[in-house]
Amino acid sequence: MTSLSAKIQDVFDEPACDYNRGKDAKARKEGCARPLTPGAAAGGCAFDGAKIVLQPITDVAHLVHAPLACEGNSWDNRGAASSGAMLWRTSFTTDLTELDVVMGQGERKLFKAIREIKETYAPPAVFVYSTCVTALTGDDIEAVCKRAGEKFGLAVVPVNAPGFIGSKNLGNKLAGEALLDHVIGTVEPDDAGPYDINILGEFNLSGEFWLVKPLLDRLGIRVRACIPGDARYIDVASAHRARAAMMVCSTALINLARKMQERWDIPFFEGSFYGISDTSEALRNIAELLVKQGADPQILDRTQTLIAEQEAIAWKKLDAYRRRLQGKRVLLNTGGVKSWSVVHALMEIGMEIVGTSVKKSTVEDRERIKQILKDDNHMFEQMAARELYAMLLHHKADIMLSGGRTQFIALKAKTPWLDINQERQHPYAGYDGMVELVRQIDLAIHNPIWCQVREPAPWDCKPDLKEELPDTKNEAATLHAVQEFVPTTADDFGER
Numbered sequence: 212m213t214s215l216s217a218k219i220q221d222v223f224d225e226p227a228c229d230y231n232r233g234k235d236a237k238a239r240k241e242g243c244a245r246p247l248t249p250g251a252a253a254g255g256c257a258f259d260g261a262k263i264v265l266q267p268i269t270d271v272a273h274l275v276h277a278p279l280a281c282e283g284n285s286w287d288n289r290g291a292a293s294s295g296a297m298l299w300r301t302s303f304t305t306d307l308t309e310l311d312v313v314m315g316q317g318e319r320k321l322f323k324a325i326r327e328i329k330e331t332y333a334p335p336a337v338f339v340y341s342t343c344v345t346a347l348t349g350d351d352i353e354a355v356c357k358r359a360g361e362k363f364g365l366a367v368v369p370v371n372a373p374g375f376i377g378s379k380n381l382g383n384k385l386a387g388e389a390l391l392d393h394v395i396g397t398v399e400p401d402d403a404g405p406y407d408i409n410i411l412g413e414f415n416l417s418g419e420f421w422l423v424k425p426l427l428d429r430l431g432i433r434v435r436a437c438i439p440g441d442a443r444y445i446d447v448a449s450a451h452r453a454r455a456a457m458m459v460c461s462t463a464l465i466n467l468a469r470k471m472q473e474r475w476d477i478p479f480f481e482g483s484f485y486g487i488s489d490t491s492e493a494l495r496n497i498a499e500l501l502v503k504q505g506a507d508p509q510i511l512d513r514t515q516t517l518i519a520e521q522e523a524i525a526w527k528k529l530d531a532y533r534r535r536l537q538g539k540r541v542l543l544n545t546g547g548v549k550s551w552s553v554v555h556a557l558m559e560i561g562m563e564i565v566g567t568s569v570k571k572s573t574v575e576d577r578e579r580i581k582q583i584l585k586d587d588n589h590m591f592e593q594m595a596a597r598e599l600y601a602m603l604l605h606h607k608a609d610i611m612l613s614g615g616r617t618q619f620i621a622l623k624a625k626t627p628w629l630d631i632n633q634e635r636q637h638p639y640a641g642y643d644g645m646v647e648l649v650r651q652i653d654l655a656i657h658n659p660i661w662c663q664v665r666e667p668a669p670w671d672c673k674p675d676l677k678e679e680l681p682d683t684k685n686e687a688a689t690l691h692a693v694q695e696f697v698p699t700t701a702d703d704f705g706e707r
């Protein structure tokens with residue numbers, strides 16, 4: 212644990228993080244760890260964060276060294292997509308039992324599990340995740356991985372981020388450290404070129420990076436590694452030969468971006484593929500960085516031409532929705548990069564932002580929101596479910612965009628809701644993704660179901676029915692009376 216403690220300290224003291232830079236020396240030493248509530252960490256722990264970052268590397272076997280529940284908590288709960296290998300979706304765990312713990316069988320079981328995976332699936336690599344139980348029993352996963360790697364001639368990568376050490380975000384960063392320590396730089400590509408880039412922190416949710424990659428292809432820019440979305444092990448292992456990088460989700464992998472810049476001279480910028488102008492800006496920044504790194508300056512003109520063409524197509528498609536959505540009010544309950552990039556995207560088509568949560572946003576994210584919204588009155592740190600419900604019930608927003616956890620607040624307040632977090636079904640990145648996002652918002656807001664559910668319930672607007680209702684204490688009779696009234700006409704539904 213000593214080396215793990217040092218690693219955590221290192222990750223917390225991230226010089227590229229604005230928040231960290233703003234602290235004094237003492238606060239910086241204390242780090243950003245928030246103590247977890249015992250028993251309430253599952254699903255949001257450091258292990259979970261590490262698994263989220265690494266699992267979309269699709270040809271790798273992800274082996275969780277733990278009792279069964281840790282893997283059950285974290286398996287496949289995000290909508291990342293693969294264009295080929297599917298091994299990442301197979302669940303591997305050592306499934307430790309109490310007997311294994313009592314008999315000290317953890318390391319032996321882990322070694323056998325790695326051998327079984329190698330013999331059955333022959334993957335290019337096995338990633339081994341430590342968890343609370345195996346960290347507490349003192350299993351030395353680094354030593355087991357090293358021994359198994361030598362014995363089987365296989366890359367076996369220890370990911371040392373047991374749940375109890377901290378938050379999901381800390382786990383994200385430790386996953387980046389595992390890649391730096393054991394993967395990136397281990398394969399030397401024979402085809403490195405001046406137009407190679409890395410995309411960091413892009414998860415290819417619902418396949419949305421596939422809406423962006425064709426644009427880069429058209430510019431002759433090769434994505435050496437998209438980490439982690441739809442990545443292959445060999446791409447990640449040779450990512451150190453890229454010329455430039457774009458960091459999509461800063462809070463997840465900023466340490467990876469910064470250290471790759473220091474070790475291999477790969478400059479990076481933070482950008483977003485959500486929204487038309489942000490997509491254009493990201494393309495421009497990539498081209499400019501490549502030119503600074505020695506690429507032919509002609510790429511700048513080609514990029515401008517592509518942007519002009521794609522923007523014109525996207526705006527033409529969006530015009531059909533502009534009239535229907537102009538002035539509609541949006542409440543955005545998400546965080547991170549989406550807190551500003553989606554705000555910007557929606558304002559581009561004339562929607563009004565009545566609030567955006569900045570809970571998971573960096574200082575830089577917040578500054579961007581302020582610039583976009585022109586004031587910070589619409590930024591909220593965290594809104595309690597009760598307040599969120601009251602806001603929606605009093606029609607202060609026409610739609611809420613959030614993750615699945617808050618969907619029922621919106622639905623209970625009879626307000627349209629759209630999932631924009633990791634479980635979403637539709638891709639929203641790039642120009643086409645923006646059109647898709649607006650199409651989904653339009654479908655949600657103008658869904659005819661809202662007219663119906665907002666009408667009073669038939670039993671509230673049928674006084675005669677109320678009078679006819681028998682004594683409510685008599686449950687059988689009440690049920691019979693309600694069953695007899697089956698609304699069929701518009702009048703019955705209270706539409707007149």
Ligand code: SF4
Nearest residue numbers: 256258281342343374
């Ligand atoms: S690693 Fe620890 S906190 Fe995370 S799911 Fe497993 S037991 Fe729970």
